[in-house]
Amino acid sequence: MRILINASLAPSLYNFRGPMIREMVGRGFEVHASAPDISASDRDRIRALGATPHALPLQRSGLGVGSDLRYFQALRRLIDQVRPNRVLNYTIKPNIWGSLAARSRGVPAVSMVTGLGFVFAPAQGLKQRLVKTLARRLYGFALRRNLAILFQNPDDVADFVAAGLLRDRRRVRMIAGSGIDLAHYSPVPLPDQAVFLMIARYLRAKGIAEYGMACALVRxxxxxxxxxxxxxxxxxxxxxxxxxxxxxxxxxxxxxxKYDDVRRAIAKASVYVLPSYREGTPRSSLEAMAMGRPLITTDVPGCRETVRAGRNGILVPVRNAEALAQAMISLARDPARRAAMGAQSLEIARDHFAVDKVNDIIIETLRSANQAREVN
Structure with a gap:
Protein backbone atom coordinates (compact mmCIF):
# COMPACT_ATOMS: atom_id res chain seq x y z
CA MET A 1 0.00 0.00 0.00
CA ARG A 2 1.19 3.49 -0.86
CA ILE A 3 0.32 6.19 1.72
CA LEU A 4 0.46 9.98 1.45
CA ILE A 5 0.57 11.74 4.83
CA ASN A 6 -0.22 15.47 4.87
CA ALA A 7 1.00 17.58 7.79
CA SER A 8 1.08 21.32 8.53
CA LEU A 9 4.48 21.28 10.26
CA ALA A 10 7.47 19.28 9.03
CA PRO A 11 9.05 18.50 12.45
CA SER A 12 5.78 16.91 13.58
CA LEU A 13 6.35 14.15 11.04
CA TYR A 14 9.35 12.83 12.92
CA ASN A 15 8.69 14.19 16.44
CA PHE A 16 5.05 13.04 16.73
CA ARG A 17 4.49 10.64 13.82
CA GLY A 18 7.92 9.05 13.56
CA PRO A 19 6.97 5.75 15.22
CA MET A 20 3.86 5.53 13.02
CA ILE A 21 5.86 6.06 9.83
CA ARG A 22 8.52 3.55 10.89
CA GLU A 23 5.79 1.00 11.63
CA MET A 24 4.16 1.58 8.25
CA VAL A 25 7.46 1.14 6.46
CA GLY A 26 8.19 -1.96 8.52
CA ARG A 27 4.89 -3.45 7.37
CA GLY A 28 5.81 -2.90 3.75
CA PHE A 29 4.01 0.39 3.07
CA GLU A 30 5.49 2.96 0.71
CA VAL A 31 5.17 6.24 2.64
CA HIS A 32 5.19 9.77 1.24
CA ALA A 33 4.85 12.80 3.50
CA SER A 34 4.06 16.44 2.71
CA ALA A 35 4.52 19.60 4.78
CA PRO A 36 5.45 23.25 4.23
CA ASP A 37 8.92 24.70 4.71
CA ILE A 38 10.83 21.42 4.85
CA SER A 39 14.44 22.20 5.71
CA ALA A 40 17.41 20.07 4.73
CA SER A 41 17.55 18.58 8.23
CA ASP A 42 13.80 17.87 8.11
CA ARG A 43 14.28 16.00 4.82
CA ASP A 44 17.10 13.93 6.28
CA ARG A 45 15.03 12.97 9.34
CA ILE A 46 11.96 12.09 7.29
CA ARG A 47 14.05 9.99 4.89
CA ALA A 48 15.68 8.27 7.88
CA LEU A 49 12.21 7.04 8.85
CA GLY A 50 11.92 5.43 5.40
CA ALA A 51 9.51 8.03 3.95
CA THR A 52 9.79 10.36 0.95
CA PRO A 53 9.34 14.07 1.84
CA HIS A 54 7.48 16.58 -0.34
CA ALA A 55 7.46 20.33 0.35
CA LEU A 56 4.13 22.05 -0.37
CA PRO A 57 3.11 25.73 -0.12
CA LEU A 58 0.94 25.91 3.00
CA GLN A 59 0.31 29.01 5.08
CA ARG A 60 -0.23 27.41 8.48
CA SER A 61 -2.09 30.26 10.18
CA GLY A 62 -4.68 32.66 8.87
CA LEU A 63 -7.53 32.26 6.44
CA GLY A 64 -6.04 33.36 3.14
CA VAL A 65 -8.25 32.00 0.37
CA GLY A 66 -5.62 32.40 -2.33
CA SER A 67 -2.88 30.63 -0.38
CA ASP A 68 -5.25 27.82 0.64
CA LEU A 69 -6.31 27.24 -2.95
CA ARG A 70 -2.65 27.09 -4.03
CA TYR A 71 -2.11 24.44 -1.37
CA PHE A 72 -5.15 22.51 -2.63
CA GLN A 73 -3.85 22.54 -6.20
CA ALA A 74 -0.39 21.46 -5.03
CA LEU A 75 -1.97 18.54 -3.17
CA ARG A 76 -3.87 17.48 -6.28
CA ARG A 77 -0.64 17.52 -8.31
CA LEU A 78 1.16 15.54 -5.61
CA ILE A 79 -1.60 12.91 -5.56
CA ASP A 80 -1.34 12.62 -9.34
CA GLN A 81 2.43 12.17 -8.99
CA VAL A 82 2.48 9.73 -6.07
CA ARG A 83 -0.74 7.85 -6.90
CA PRO A 84 -1.39 6.77 -3.29
CA ASN A 85 -3.87 4.11 -2.24
CA ARG A 86 -4.79 6.17 0.84
CA VAL A 87 -4.33 9.77 2.02
CA LEU A 88 -3.84 10.44 5.76
CA ASN A 89 -4.23 14.03 7.01
CA TYR A 90 -3.83 15.68 10.39
CA THR A 91 -4.45 19.22 11.69
CA ILE A 92 -7.12 21.50 10.24
CA LYS A 93 -5.81 22.70 6.88
CA PRO A 94 -4.47 19.32 5.74
CA ASN A 95 -7.73 17.76 6.96
CA ILE A 96 -9.78 20.15 4.83
CA TRP A 97 -7.67 20.51 1.69
CA GLY A 98 -6.10 17.06 1.81
CA SER A 99 -9.55 15.49 2.04
CA LEU A 100 -10.91 17.61 -0.83
CA ALA A 101 -7.86 16.89 -3.00
CA ALA A 102 -8.12 13.16 -2.34
CA ARG A 103 -11.84 13.22 -3.08
CA SER A 104 -11.24 15.02 -6.38
CA ARG A 105 -8.85 12.25 -7.39
CA GLY A 106 -10.96 9.35 -6.15
CA VAL A 107 -8.54 8.34 -3.37
CA PRO A 108 -9.96 7.31 0.04
CA ALA A 109 -8.81 9.63 2.84
CA VAL A 110 -8.58 9.43 6.62
CA SER A 111 -8.30 12.54 8.79
CA MET A 112 -7.03 12.89 12.36
CA VAL A 113 -8.58 15.60 14.53
CA THR A 114 -5.81 16.57 16.95
CA GLY A 115 -7.74 19.51 18.44
CA LEU A 116 -10.51 21.90 17.46
CA GLY A 117 -8.26 24.84 16.55
CA PHE A 118 -9.25 28.15 15.01
CA VAL A 119 -12.47 26.88 13.41
CA PHE A 120 -14.03 26.54 16.88
CA ALA A 121 -12.27 29.48 18.55
CA PRO A 122 -14.40 32.49 19.56
CA ALA A 123 -14.75 34.96 16.68
CA GLN A 124 -14.24 38.70 17.09
CA GLY A 125 -16.15 40.95 14.73
CA LEU A 126 -18.58 40.28 11.89
CA LYS A 127 -15.92 39.49 9.28
CA GLN A 128 -14.23 36.88 11.45
CA ARG A 129 -17.57 35.26 12.29
CA LEU A 130 -18.46 35.00 8.62
CA VAL A 131 -15.08 33.56 7.72
CA LYS A 132 -15.23 30.97 10.49
CA THR A 133 -18.78 30.01 9.57
CA LEU A 134 -17.59 29.38 6.03
CA ALA A 135 -14.56 27.46 7.30
CA ARG A 136 -16.77 25.19 9.42
CA ARG A 137 -19.02 24.39 6.49
CA LEU A 138 -16.00 23.65 4.34
CA TYR A 139 -14.55 21.42 7.07
CA GLY A 140 -17.78 19.43 7.33
CA PHE A 141 -18.05 19.07 3.55
CA ALA A 142 -14.40 18.00 3.27
CA LEU A 143 -14.73 15.28 5.91
CA ARG A 144 -18.03 13.91 4.58
CA ARG A 145 -16.43 11.40 2.22
CA ASN A 146 -13.55 10.41 4.49
CA LEU A 147 -13.05 6.69 4.96
CA ALA A 148 -12.80 7.43 8.70
CA ILE A 149 -12.14 10.28 11.10
CA LEU A 150 -9.82 9.68 14.03
CA PHE A 151 -10.57 11.62 17.23
CA GLN A 152 -8.52 11.88 20.41
CA ASN A 153 -11.32 12.55 22.90
CA PRO A 154 -15.12 12.15 23.02
CA ASP A 155 -15.75 15.87 23.67
CA ASP A 156 -14.38 16.76 20.23
CA VAL A 157 -16.70 14.19 18.66
CA ALA A 158 -19.69 15.73 20.45
CA ASP A 159 -18.70 19.25 19.34
CA PHE A 160 -18.29 18.15 15.72
CA VAL A 161 -21.75 16.59 15.82
CA ALA A 162 -23.29 19.67 17.48
CA ALA A 163 -21.72 21.94 14.85
CA GLY A 164 -23.05 19.80 12.02
CA LEU A 165 -19.56 18.78 10.87
CA LEU A 166 -20.09 15.08 11.52
CA ARG A 167 -23.27 13.36 10.38
CA ASP A 168 -22.25 9.72 10.50
CA ARG A 169 -20.71 8.51 13.77
CA ARG A 170 -19.98 5.13 12.19
CA ARG A 171 -16.87 6.67 10.63
CA VAL A 172 -15.47 7.74 13.99
CA ARG A 173 -12.42 5.93 15.37
CA MET A 174 -10.97 6.82 18.77
CA ILE A 175 -7.22 6.91 19.40
CA ALA A 176 -5.25 7.78 22.54
CA GLY A 177 -3.66 10.94 21.18
CA SER A 178 -0.61 10.43 19.04
CA GLY A 179 0.55 7.78 21.50
CA ILE A 180 3.86 7.77 23.29
CA ASP A 181 7.02 5.85 22.45
CA LEU A 182 7.76 4.15 25.77
CA ALA A 183 11.23 3.12 24.66
CA HIS A 184 12.18 6.74 23.90
CA TYR A 185 10.46 8.31 26.92
CA SER A 186 11.57 5.98 29.68
CA PRO A 187 11.15 6.55 33.45
CA VAL A 188 13.70 8.60 35.35
CA PRO A 189 13.77 8.88 39.19
CA LEU A 190 12.04 11.93 40.61
CA PRO A 191 14.26 14.62 42.12
CA ASP A 192 13.92 14.98 45.89
CA GLN A 193 13.05 18.66 45.58
CA ALA A 194 9.63 19.83 44.40
CA VAL A 195 10.20 21.06 40.85
CA PHE A 196 7.27 22.03 38.61
CA LEU A 197 7.52 22.12 34.83
CA MET A 198 5.38 23.38 31.98
CA ILE A 199 6.25 22.80 28.31
CA ALA A 200 4.34 24.91 25.80
CA ARG A 201 4.40 27.72 23.31
CA TYR A 202 3.63 31.00 25.03
CA LEU A 203 -0.09 31.05 24.25
CA ARG A 204 -2.94 32.22 26.46
CA ALA A 205 -4.94 29.13 25.51
CA LYS A 206 -2.17 26.94 26.93
CA GLY A 207 -2.72 28.57 30.33
CA ILE A 208 0.63 30.33 30.32
CA ALA A 209 -0.76 33.30 32.30
CA GLU A 210 -2.34 31.07 34.93
CA TYR A 211 0.91 29.15 35.30
CA GLY A 212 2.83 32.37 35.82
CA MET A 213 0.42 33.66 38.46
CA ALA A 214 0.21 30.27 40.19
CA CYS A 215 3.99 29.96 40.37
CA ALA A 216 4.19 33.36 42.09
CA LEU A 217 1.71 32.16 44.72
CA VAL A 218 3.50 28.83 45.16
CA ARG A 219 6.89 30.47 45.70
CA LYS A 258 13.22 25.83 23.73
CA TYR A 259 14.58 22.29 24.19
CA ASP A 260 15.14 20.08 21.15
CA ASP A 261 14.89 17.08 23.48
CA VAL A 262 12.31 17.67 26.22
CA ARG A 263 13.42 14.58 28.11
CA ARG A 264 16.20 16.68 29.65
CA ALA A 265 13.59 19.08 31.03
CA ILE A 266 11.21 16.39 32.26
CA ALA A 267 14.06 14.65 34.08
CA LYS A 268 14.57 17.85 36.13
CA ALA A 269 10.93 17.97 37.22
CA SER A 270 8.97 16.19 39.91
CA VAL A 271 5.52 17.36 38.69
CA TYR A 272 4.29 18.28 35.21
CA VAL A 273 1.78 21.14 34.93
CA LEU A 274 -0.46 21.96 31.94
CA PRO A 275 -3.27 24.47 32.64
CA SER A 276 -4.49 24.47 29.02
CA TYR A 277 -7.97 25.65 28.03
CA ARG A 278 -8.49 22.66 25.71
CA GLU A 279 -6.47 19.98 23.90
CA GLY A 280 -6.89 16.97 21.65
CA THR A 281 -4.74 14.82 23.90
CA PRO A 282 -1.70 16.79 25.08
CA ARG A 283 1.52 15.22 23.86
CA SER A 284 3.64 16.87 26.57
CA SER A 285 1.51 15.28 29.31
CA LEU A 286 1.99 11.83 27.74
CA GLU A 287 5.75 12.39 27.61
CA ALA A 288 5.78 13.34 31.30
CA MET A 289 3.63 10.33 32.21
CA ALA A 290 5.94 7.93 30.36
CA MET A 291 8.85 9.32 32.37
CA GLY A 292 6.97 8.75 35.64
CA ARG A 293 5.76 12.25 36.46
CA PRO A 294 2.49 13.13 38.20
CA LEU A 295 0.29 15.67 36.46
CA ILE A 296 -1.61 18.79 37.40
CA THR A 297 -3.86 19.81 34.55
CA THR A 298 -7.23 21.35 33.82
CA ASP A 299 -10.57 19.57 33.85
CA VAL A 300 -11.23 20.27 30.16
CA PRO A 301 -11.52 18.13 27.01
CA GLY A 302 -8.27 16.40 26.15
CA CYS A 303 -6.45 17.27 29.34
CA ARG A 304 -8.81 15.28 31.54
CA GLU A 305 -8.14 12.19 29.39
CA THR A 306 -4.62 12.00 30.84
CA VAL A 307 -5.55 12.05 34.55
CA ARG A 308 -7.28 9.52 36.71
CA ALA A 309 -8.19 11.99 39.45
CA GLY A 310 -6.42 11.29 42.72
CA ARG A 311 -4.47 8.44 41.12
CA ASN A 312 -1.82 9.96 38.87
CA GLY A 313 -2.58 13.64 39.18
CA ILE A 314 -4.90 16.49 40.07
CA LEU A 315 -7.52 18.15 37.87
CA VAL A 316 -8.17 21.84 38.49
CA PRO A 317 -10.74 24.31 37.10
CA VAL A 318 -9.70 26.08 33.90
CA ARG A 319 -8.54 29.72 34.06
CA ASN A 320 -8.14 29.52 37.84
CA ALA A 321 -4.63 30.41 38.99
CA GLU A 322 -5.54 30.15 42.68
CA ALA A 323 -6.85 26.58 42.36
CA LEU A 324 -3.78 25.68 40.30
CA ALA A 325 -1.50 27.12 42.98
CA GLN A 326 -3.25 25.17 45.75
CA ALA A 327 -2.82 21.91 43.83
CA MET A 328 0.86 22.69 43.27
CA ILE A 329 1.39 23.54 46.95
CA SER A 330 -0.30 20.31 48.06
CA LEU A 331 2.13 18.23 45.98
CA ALA A 332 5.12 20.41 46.88
CA ARG A 333 4.56 19.48 50.53
CA ASP A 334 4.00 15.74 49.96
CA PRO A 335 6.95 13.93 48.31
CA ALA A 336 5.46 10.49 49.02
CA ARG A 337 2.31 11.43 47.12
CA ARG A 338 4.38 12.75 44.22
CA ALA A 339 6.22 9.44 43.99
CA ALA A 340 3.03 7.36 44.17
CA MET A 341 1.30 9.46 41.51
CA GLY A 342 4.36 9.35 39.27
CA ALA A 343 4.37 5.54 39.41
CA GLN A 344 0.68 5.53 38.47
CA SER A 345 1.32 7.89 35.53
CA LEU A 346 3.83 5.42 34.12
CA GLU A 347 1.40 2.51 34.53
CA ILE A 348 -1.40 4.44 32.77
CA ALA A 349 0.95 5.45 29.95
CA ARG A 350 1.88 1.81 29.41
CA ASP A 351 -1.70 0.54 29.59
CA HIS A 352 -3.52 3.19 27.57
CA PHE A 353 -1.19 5.45 25.59
CA ALA A 354 1.52 3.18 24.14
CA VAL A 355 2.25 4.31 20.59
CA ASP A 356 2.09 0.81 19.11
CA LYS A 357 -1.56 0.51 20.17
CA VAL A 358 -2.40 3.86 18.54
CA ASN A 359 -0.50 2.94 15.39
CA ASP A 360 -2.35 -0.38 15.09
CA ILE A 361 -5.69 1.47 15.01
CA ILE A 362 -4.46 4.00 12.43
CA ILE A 363 -2.94 1.36 10.14
CA GLU A 364 -5.94 -0.96 10.32
CA THR A 365 -8.21 1.99 9.55
CA LEU A 366 -6.13 2.78 6.46
CA ARG A 367 -6.28 -0.85 5.34
CA SER A 368 -10.07 -0.81 5.37
CA ALA A 369 -11.29 -1.41 1.82
CA ASN A 370 -14.72 0.17 1.95
CA GLN A 371 -14.93 3.90 1.56
CA ALA A 372 -17.57 5.48 3.75
CA ARG A 373 -20.53 6.63 1.71
CA GLU A 374 -21.58 10.23 1.69
CA VAL A 375 -24.40 11.05 4.09
CA ASN A 376 -26.75 13.67 2.67
Missing amino acids: QACPEVRCLLVGMPDDGPDGVSEAEVRRLCGGAIEILG
Missing part, protein backbone atom coordinates in the same frame (compact mmCIF):
# COMPACT_ATOMS: atom_id res chain seq x y z
CA GLN A 220 5.36 32.71 48.38
CA ALA A 221 4.09 29.65 50.28
CA CYS A 222 7.06 27.37 49.52
CA PRO A 223 10.16 29.45 48.71
CA GLU A 224 12.30 26.34 48.17
CA VAL A 225 10.18 25.16 45.21
CA ARG A 226 11.41 25.59 41.63
CA CYS A 227 9.09 26.38 38.72
CA LEU A 228 10.39 25.79 35.18
CA LEU A 229 9.06 26.80 31.78
CA VAL A 230 10.25 25.29 28.50
CA GLY A 231 8.99 26.68 25.21
CA MET A 232 9.14 29.75 23.07
CA PRO A 233 7.05 32.83 22.22
CA ASP A 234 4.40 32.62 19.52
CA ASP A 235 3.69 35.55 17.21
CA GLY A 236 0.04 34.61 16.67
CA PRO A 237 -2.88 36.65 18.04
CA ASP A 238 -3.05 34.42 21.13
CA GLY A 239 0.66 34.81 21.86
CA VAL A 240 2.13 36.03 25.13
CA SER A 241 5.53 37.72 25.15
CA GLU A 242 8.35 36.53 27.39
CA ALA A 243 8.30 39.94 29.09
CA GLU A 244 4.64 39.45 30.00
CA VAL A 245 5.34 35.96 31.34
CA ARG A 246 8.07 37.41 33.55
CA ARG A 247 5.73 40.17 34.74
CA LEU A 248 2.94 37.72 35.60
CA CYS A 249 5.17 35.43 37.62
CA GLY A 250 7.18 38.13 39.35
CA GLY A 251 10.43 36.25 38.81
CA ALA A 252 9.03 32.97 40.18
CA ILE A 253 9.67 31.02 36.95
CA GLU A 254 12.98 29.85 35.51
CA ILE A 255 12.51 30.36 31.78
CA LEU A 256 14.64 27.75 30.01
CA GLY A 257 13.73 28.47 26.38
